[in-house]
Amino acid sequence: NAGVTQTPKFQVLKTGQSMTLQCAQDMNHEYMSWYRQDPGMGLRLIHYSVGAGITDQGEVPNGYNVSRSTTEDFPLRLLSAAPSQTSVYFCASAGRYNSPLHFGNGTRLTVT
């Protein structure tokens, strides 16, 4: 009963490096999303998807790309890491948007 699985749990990048945060869910959820959480800022939506092949921008999309080639997977790509992207990233899924979200364990990213 895996739910939402995120990898890696921790990552350190140098400025300018790129990387992909992986997210997979096994609940056949149509809706998937990525949030970042920073102290004092709460959870902010980066990108979301309402189904395979469909993605859209959230509140803070700059510097990130996503794709949704399958229902199960929703990777988040950092194109050129910046110190401002140091944060905790959460992937979440739901049966449909506005339904309760199920969160992954999070990825703690530090960009130096």
Add this chain to the structure above:
Amino acid sequence: RKEVEQDPGPFNVPEGATVAFNCTYSNSASQSFFWYRQDCRKEPKLLMSVYSSGNEDGRFTAQLNRASQYISLLIRDSKLSDSATYLCVVDGGSQGNLIFGKGTKLSVKP
């Protein structure tokens, strides 16, 4: 006015106390309301949905006031294990997606 506002706390209460959190939202078209709980360095987890008529789950009671655009969470007989940050979550109306408040931190002391 921010979309979803909560008192950040912290609320420091003794075991057995009753504590209430309020949350206001700005979009009158919002239809879905939730309370999440987040433990330190963990992911948010759904505590309960909030229904128009109010709802209760054990020691937890959630209320919705559409006219004043606020929701509340009441915790009775607080336990040490209730210590966490409580997040108010509201849908963005026609724009969809869920909007999270910044959370209210609760610390229950022996």
